[in-house]
Amino acid sequence: MTWLPLLLSGLAVGSIYALIGLALVIINKATDVVNFAQGEIAMFGTFVALSALNAAGLPVIVVLLLALPCGFLLGALLELVFIKPISDGPPLNVLIVTLGLFFMFNSLAGIVWGFDPYRFPSLFPTEPIAVAGAAVSPASLGIIAVTLVLMAALYLFFEHSRYGTAMRAASMNPFAARLMGIKVGRVATVSWGLAAGLSVVSGILIAPLTFVDQQMMISIILKGFAGAILGGFTSLPAAAAGCLLLGVTEAYVGTLATSTLKDSFAFALIILVLMLRPGGLFVKVARRKV
Amino acid sequence: MPEALTVRRLSLAFSGLRAVDDLSFEVCEGSVCGLIGPNGAGKTTILNCLTRIATPDAGAVSVFGEDLLARPVHALAGLGVMRTFQNLELFSELTALDNVAMGCAAGHRAGWAAELLGLPAARRAREIAYARAEETLAALGLQAVGDRVVADLPFGTQKSVELARALVARPRLLMMDEPAAGMNTAESAALGRAIRDLARERGMTILLVEHDMGLVMSACDRIVVVVQGRRIAEGTPQEIRADRQVIEAYLGQAAA
Amino acid sequence: MRTVLPALAAVASALTAPLFLGPYGHYLLCMAAIYAMVALSLGLLLGLGGQISIGHAGFWAVGAYGSAILVQKLALPFLLSLLASGLLAGLVGLLVALPALRVRGHYLAIATLGFSLVIVHILYEWDGLTGGRQGMFVSRPSLFGHELGSDFQAYYLILAVLALFVWIVVNLRRSLGGLSLSALRLSDVAAQSCGVNRAGATLFVFALSAAITGVSGAFYGAILGQLSTDSFTLVVSLSFLTMAIVGGLNSVVGALLGGIFLAYAPEVLRAFEQWQMFIYGALLVAFMHFLPDGLASLPRRLARIGRRGDA
Numbered sequence: 001m002t003w004l005p006l007l008l009s010g011l012a013v014g015s016i017y018a019l020i021g022l023a024l025v026i027i028n029k030a031t032d033v034v035n036f037a038q039g040e041i042a043m044f045g046t047f048v049a050l051s052a053l054n055a056a057g058l059p060v061i062v063v064l065l066l067a068l069p070c071g072f073l074l075g076a077l078l079e080l081v082f083i084k085p086i087s088d089g090p091p092l093n094v095l096i097v098t099l100g101l102f103f104m105f106n107s108l109a110g111i112v113w114g115f116d117p118y119r120f121p122s123l124f125p126t127e128p129i130a131v132a133g134a135a136v137s138p139a140s141l142g143i144i145a146v147t148l149v150l151m152a153a154l155y156l157f158f159e160h161s162r163y164g165t166a167m168r169a170a171s172m173n174p175f176a177a178r179l180m181g182i183k184v185g186r187v188a189t190v191s192w193g194l195a196a197g198l199s200v201v202s203g204i205l206i207a208p209l210t211f212v213d214q215q216m217m218i219s220i221i222l223k224g225f226a227g228a229i230l231g232g233f234t235s236l237p238a239a240a241a242g243c244l245l246l247g248v249t250e251a252y253v254g255t256l257a258t259s260t261l262k263d264s265f266a267f268a269l270i271i272l273v274l275m276l277r278p279g280g281l282f283v284k285v286a287r288r289k290v
Numbered sequence: 291m292p293e294a295l296t297v298r299r300l301s302l303a304f305s306g307l308r309a310v311d312d313l314s315f316e317v318c319e320g321s322v323c324g325l326i327g328p329n330g331a332g333k334t335t336i337l338n339c340l341t342r343i344a345t346p347d348a349g350a351v352s353v354f355g356e357d358l359l360a361r362p363v364h365a366l367a368g369l370g371v372m373r374t375f376q377n378l379e380l381f382s383e384l385t386a387l388d389n390v391a392m393g394c395a396a397g398h399r400a401g402w403a404a405e406l407l408g409l410p411a412a413r414r415a416r417e418i419a420y421a422r423a424e425e426t427l428a429a430l431g432l433q434a435v436g437d438r439v440v441a442d443l444p445f446g447t448q449k450s451v452e453l454a455r456a457l458v459a460r461p462r463l464l465m466m467d468e469p470a471a472g473m474n475t476a477e478s479a480a481l482g483r484a485i486r487d488l489a490r491e492r493g494m495t496i497l498l499v500e501h502d503m504g505l506v507m508s509a510c511d512r513i514v515v516v517v518q519g520r521r522i523a524e525g526t527p528q529e530i531r532a533d534r535q536v537i538e539a540y541l542g543q544a545a546a
Numbered sequence: 547m548r549t550v551l552p553a554l555a556a557v558a559s560a561l562t563a564p565l566f567l568g569p570y571g572h573y574l575l576c577m578a579a580i581y582a583m584v585a586l587s588l589g590l591l592l593g594l595g596g597q598i599s600i601g602h603a604g605f606w607a608v609g610a611y612g613s614a615i616l617v618q619k620l621a622l623p624f625l626l627s628l629l630a631s632g633l634l635a636g637l638v639g640l641l642v643a644l645p646a647l648r649v650r651g652h653y654l655a656i657a658t659l660g661f662s663l664v665i666v667h668i669l670y671e672w673d674g675l676t677g678g679r680q681g682m683f684v685s686r687p688s689l690f691g692h693e694l695g696s697d698f699q700a701y702y703l704i705l706a707v708l709a710l711f712v713w714i715v716v717n718l719r720r721s722l723g724g725l726s727l728s729a730l731r732l733s734d735v736a737a738q739s740c741g742v743n744r745a746g747a748t749l750f751v752f753a754l755s756a757a758i759t760g761v762s763g764a765f766y767g768a769i770l771g772q773l774s775t776d777s778f779t780l781v782v783s784l785s786f787l788t789m790a791i792v793g794g795l796n797s798v799v800g801a802l803l804g805g806i807f808l809a810y811a812p813e814v815l816r817a818f819e820q821w822q823m824f825i826y827g828a829l830l831v832a833f834m835h836f837l838p839d840g841l842a843s844l845p846r847r848l849a850r851i852g853r854r855g856d857a
Contacts, residue, residue, distance in 0.1 A: 034652055036784075086835055092592070093834040096791050099784060100834070103827025111820050222659075222780070229656040264667040267660030271645055274657055278648040343735060367741030379736035381729045392729045395722040396741025402750055405724070408717035416722050455740070 004134045006251050012140035014247020015147035019202035020217075020224030021243040022154065023195035025236055029171040030191035031083060033094040037101035038199050039221030041078070043214065044105045045071050045200030046207050047113050050120055060123055064146075067204050068197040075196025079189045087188065110214050117211035123204070143205050150198065151240060158236070167191065223247075223266070230270050232280025241282055294319040294463050294495035295340070300349030302339060302519075309335040310346065311519035317512075319354075319462075322489050322496045324510035324527075326503075328539060332519040333499045334376055337467055340497070341373050342366060353463060367396055370462035374452050374469060376499075380440045386451045387436040391423035393455035426458040427451075445472060457488075463495045464488070470502040478502050482509040507531070515539070556802075560705060564698050572697035574809050576769050579704045582805025583762035585790045586711055586798065591755035592787075593795030594724060596731030597646055597748065600655050602759050602786045604642075604662025607778035608635045609760030610767035611669055611676055614684040619675075624688045628707070628764050635760020636753040638665065643752030647745055662783060670775045681774030684767040697769060704765050711758055712798050718754075719798075727751055792833050794840025803841040 020038060027035045048070070049063045058066075082097055124142035128135040158164040170177040170187040178184050203217060210216055224243060231242020246266060254262050273281060295317040302310040309332045317323040325333055338344035340351055342363035351358040353369055361369070372393070381389050398419045400411040427433050430450055435443055440451055449469065456464055466485075470478040482505045488494045489511075500506050506513060507527045515523040515536050523533045530536055564572050584602060591597050613631035616622040622630065645657035669676050676682055687694045687703060694700040718724045729737035730747055738744055767773045785808060793804020811829070815822035837843060 028652065034655070082831060086838065089834075089838045092598075092791055092795075093838050096788055097831050097834045099788060100827040100830030103823050103830070105827075107821070107823035107827065111824065225652075226656055226660070229653055233652050260667055260670070264664045267656075267663050271657050271660045274645055274649050274653055278653065280653075341739060343739075362743070363738045364741050364743045366739065373739055375736065379733045379739075381732040381736065383732055384725075384728060388725060388728075391722075392725060392737070392740050395725055395729075399722045399726070402723055405721035406714045406718055406754075408713070408721075412717070412721050412723075416720070419722055459740070 002134065004132065005136055005140075006255070007248060008136055008140040008144070010248035010251030011244060012137075012143040012247070013251065014227070014244035015143050016202050016206045016220060017224045017227045017247055018240040018243035019147060019150065019198045019205075020221055021228035021231075021239045022151075022236055023198045023202075024221075024225055025228055025233060025239045026191050026195045026198075028233065030167075030188040031079075031087065031094060032091050033098060034225060035192075035195070036095070036098045036221070037078075037105060038098075038195065038224075039217030040102050040105035040109075041071070041074065041196050042199035042203035042220075043212075043217045044109055045074065045196070046120070046203035046212055046216070047109055047118075049200070049204050050118055050207070050212055051113075053121065060121055064123060064201070064204055067200045071197035071200030072193035074193075074200075076189045076193035078196070079192035083192065084185065084188065106214055115214060117213040120204075120207035120212050122208045139209060146201070146205060150201065154236065163190075219263075223250075226266065226270055230273055230281060232283025234279065235283050238280055238282035242280060245281070292319050293317065294321075294354060295323075295497065296350075296352045297340070298350040298352075300336070300339060300346050300351065302335060302344060302346045308519050310339060313349070313516065313519065313521050315514045315521060315524060317463075317495055317497055319495050320489055320493045321511040322485060322498060322509055324506040324513040325497060325499045325516060326501075326506055326513060327516035330518075331516045333516060334467055335519075336516065337373065337465055337497075337499055341371065341465060364396070367459055370460075371465070372456035372459050372461035372463075373465040374449075374456050374467055376467040376471070378445075378448055378452055380448055380452055380455075382441040383439060385437050386432065386440050386443065386447075386454075387420065387423050387427065389440055389451055390426055390454045390458050391419045393426075393458040394422050394460075395419050397459065422458055423454075426454045430454050430457075446477070460492075461494065463497070465497045465499075467499045468501060469498070470500055470505045473502075475504070478505045479508075481505065485509045564701055569697060572701055573769070574813065576697050576701050576704055576765070578806045578809035579701065579708045580762050580765050580769065580805070581786075581789060581808045582802045583708055583711055583765075584759050584786050585793055585801035585804035585808075586708075586715055587755040587758035587762070588786060588790035589795050589798070589801045590715060590718070590758070591751055592790065594719065594727045594731070595748070595751040595755075597751065598651065598655050598787075599642075599658040599752075599755070600780070600783045600787060601642065601658030601660075601662030602755075603778040603780070603782040604658075604665040605635045605639060605756040605759040606763035606766065606782070606786075607662075607666055607669055607775070608638050608756075609763030610684075610773055610777075611682075611763075612760065613764030614682060614767045614773055615675055617685050618682070623691070624685075624768065625690075628761055631764040632757040632761040635763070636757035638760075639753040639756025640749055642756065643749045646748050646752060659780060659783070662778070663780070666775050666778045669778075676773075676775075679774075681772055683772050684770065686771070687765065687768040700765075700769060704769075707761065707765070711761075712802075715801075716798055723747075788830060792830065792840060794842030796839070797842045800840045800842030807841065 020042065023038050024034055045067065049067060052058050052063055053060065078101065082101060083094060086093055086097065124138045128137055158168055166182045167187050167190065170182050170184045174184045206220065223246060227243030227246035228239035230246055232238030250262055250266060253265055293316045297313060297315050300310050300313045313336065325336065327333055335344060339346045342358065342361065353371055356369055381392060398415040400409065400415045404412040424436065427436050432450055432454060435447060440448055443451065453469065470481055473481065485496055485498065486509055489496055498506065498510060510527060513525065513527060513530045514521055515530060517539045522535050522539060523530060564575060584606065588602060591599055609631040612634040613627040616627040616630055617624060642658055642661045646654055649657060670678055673679065687700045689703060694703060726737065726742045727747055729740065730742055730744060734744055789804035789808035790801065792807050794800025811826060815825055818825050837847065
């Protein structure tokens with residue numbers, strides 16, 4: 001059963017990618033841009049969570065529960081202040097604004113908390129548990145479980161709640177959605193909030209396994225982006241599946257190769273996949289109507 | 291008269307749905323052929339197959355004796371085939387003059403190298419294309435909007451600019467996708483006269499996809515009626531007007 | 547007259563600026579001109595062609611290492627190595643353009659990013675040729691056997707090559723080929739129906755953009771005097787994209803201003819110490835809010851404000 005721990009740790013890393021990847025897709029559906037600052041929002045939120053733990057002495061589980069609503073407020077605020085005023089302009093400009101936010105958050109974290117890595121308390125027990133004769137880390141299981149719960153909640157929200165359905169309608173056809181009385185402008189704000197909430201959760205989930213520092217999310221946002229593209233950037237389930245697949249593939253390749261080789265391999269694979277399936281592995285490309 | 295366009299047993303299915311089903315027809319050189327049918331009959335899909343934007347599953351298309359399906363989409367302009375689009379496909383950020391010049395740019399270009407080095411050949415090519423574009427705009431009475439960005443023009447003017455972009459290439463075969471949509475009766479009558487003139491005076495072959503029955507009946511020499519991708523009738527306007535199947539297809543749609 | 551006078555003034559100040567500056571000023575001028583080439587190439591690819599790349603650091607690396615290796619190992623004259631590095635980067639550009647024939651937008655962004663990571667990884671691993679982790683030394687630029695020992699001398703060579711590229715890009719933008727690229731960007735279906743070969747045009751614009759960036763990379767290595775793969779990261783690709791957009795994608799003037807911005811912004815911001823990256827980020831946000839068409843649109847904006855003031 002040696003494959004089981006590897007599969008689970010791959011799925012755990014893939015879950016972190018998936019949370020960020022989903023955040024990117026949600027924002028892209030609303031604002032038509034890749035939010036480069038997504039990882040830095042997560043990093044910043046994780047620092048705030050750490051301060052809340054240390055200064056206010058809140059229990060870890062409370063911090064994890066607060067992450068989503070607090071992240072939501074931060075994301076919604078960012079959208080209102082920085083994105084909405086230029087949302088009618090070229091999408092490339094919005095892209096550069098998210099890059100600007102990247103630098104601002106990255107640098108602000110360094111100014112406030114310094115550049116040394118911090119340790120984040122474990123969210124889950126650290127003793128490996130025996131499953132079918134293999135030692136499995138509870139942290140992996142915990143990350144996978146929290147991610148699955150969030151994915152299920154997202155599914156219910158988008159498929160079965162009134163507001164979620166309205167958001168999907170707004171991203172498919174803003175004009176028609178507006179005619180039906182949906183406030184398209186507010187959809188973008190909610191999307192940014194939702195995305196930021198998911199990102200902060202992903203930062204807090206990964207923090208005990210790595211360290212909390214300024215650079216903690218940089219490679220993760222790249223992988224989240226790449227995984228979402230691999231699966232299909234236009235669909236939430238496809239993007240999540242792509243991220244999980246990327247995590248698992250990396251785990252298996254990682255036992256054979258160094259980490260930079262792992263990155264090159266991952267990207268070479270993604271380019272190959274895109275040449276064969278331009279819309280991603282799990283999405284069929286629809287022809288544009290003329 | 292020789293055939294300008296021959297369509298043989300054309301078929302195309304989208305995920306099981308037959309959009310074009312074993313369709314055959316031909317259009318004689320210098321004639322105007324109407325392609326009509328109720329909504330969703332597959333007319334635009336047929337046009338997309340004939341202009342290589344969609345690739346049929348089976349069948350053959352030849353234009354002036356050349357096998358069309360063996361050629362890429364950008365080779366059609368060189369064969370003298372131009373088209374207009376149902377929902378307008380203009381180059382929105384460019385001026386009307388740029389848009390029209392684009393219609394004949396490919397035929398005049400001097401090549402990338404000459405263009406990078408700004409050779410006289412490249413400059414001359416540009417001058418010729420723009421001179422032709424101005425001429426075509428003037429012929430359609432559009433000289434006043436030449437330097438306006440097309441996105442800022444009214445819908446009707448945009449349609450005329452798109453027609454100018456197709457005409458500037460002096461096509462031998464022109465395919466028009468619902469040119470009369472959004473026009474009033476007088477405008478569509480004028481369009482009908484213009485289409486007849488193009489065929490009679492310039493010998494242009496025209497395939498017209500249209501909903502406006504008045505325009506189709508007055509402008510076309512022959513009409514092909516398509517329902518669910520299949521040809522159900524073909525003939526002169528008089529024959530089509532009297533065809534039971536056609537009447538049923540249209541009445542059936544109206545009743546539904 | 548309206549465009550001739552400012553253009554003459556710009557040329558005159560570009561030519562005379564080094565006379566009033568010291569060695570470090572010359573170095574910065576060189577960097578601004580080197581960056582301006584990249585901004586020019588991105589204006590071509592993104593502004594005219596509508597194809598995104600967040601992997602231009604990869605082409606930069608190919609040019610830098612290609613030229614350095616040709617000069618060092620094969621003793622090729624610098625001018626020939628410039629040409630060769632442009633050709634080499636152009637060939638790699640053709641390769642990177644292959645995904646662009648199938649995908650666009652975010653998918654193309656990831657593909658170009660992936661290519662640049664793989665290219666830089668290959669350069670890093672190939673230490674017999676590139677020095678790998680240690681990096682490699684690069685000879686000074688030279689002209690017909692004369693070494694251009696100071697950045698003052700090198701600046702005029704870089705400026706001449708930049709002028710050549712500006713001329714080429716202006717020619718292209720004014721030609722029917724440039725019009726075809728614009729058309730393809732705005733509606734590829736209509737452009738192809740007008741006879742534009744999409745595959746050919748896409749390959750061409752990628753190759754040309756990569757070639758210009760490659761030559762810029764060759765100068766970069768020679769001015770810096772040493773190379774390591776740390777100079778060609780994703781952050782570099784993103785800062786290229788940033789300068790091109792901050793300058794203005796749709797004009798040659800924008801590219802030149804973008805190059806100046808990328809070279810001088812860190813110098814100006816250095817005074818703010820730990821706040822410099824924060825201010826850089828805030829600057830980007832502010833530019834996009836208040837100058838959405840880039841620095842190149844500043845005179846037009848000022849003129850409009852001036853007119854409003856008069857009325």
